[in-house]
Amino acid sequence: EDKVVQSPLSLVVHEGDTVTLNCSYEVTNFRSLLWYKQEKKAPTFLFMLTSSGIEKKSGRLSSILDKKELFSILNITATQTGDSAVYLCAVYHGSGNTGKLIFGQGTTLQVKP
């Protein structure tokens, strides 16, 4: 069965800490992996990863994909209270009209002042 598993499910840190969120997957015909941030509204796209070993960065956020070990990590450095959110990982697999997007359960991050 195709699945995406995120860990931890929740995390509490203090401002300035660095956090690493994990996403592992088991799917057929992997195409890409996506990270989203969801606060009390719709998800916001963060990264899309298709190639193994290439890091994507945006400010304090970065992500990398390991297609051999079937996982991705999302790093947030120097966390701020505004980083508090649910972080969702999703994997697009398949091809053409059989392509599907599977989401993980999400990691709830709380950053305390």
Add this chain to the structure above:
Amino acid sequence: KAGVTQTPRYLIKTRGQQVTLSCSPISGHRSVSWYQQTPGQGLQFLFEYFSETQRNKGNFPGRFSGRQFSNSRSEMNVSTLELGDSALYLCASSLVASSLTDTQYFGPGTRLTVL
């Protein structure tokens, strides 16, 4: 540039009824995807439309259907509503052919409650 808009924002229906939700993508975007989000199941992909054609489909029963118009606006229909259909329905648009491999911009969602 206006973002993705969804109407209505909130909706209350009873079991057995049917409902139609609307999504207007960002101007110039041609791909629209629909998602269902519930506390128990999380975020689940429903389907994706591009140029009025369904390109990808998730694992939902046939009661869930959609369509896209020539102006890229999309509608999602759920027939014979069940209590379990209560959820936040999100749509996302993107510029290129397959929104599942490109930056997607989400709308605010429609909160559907089935009584």
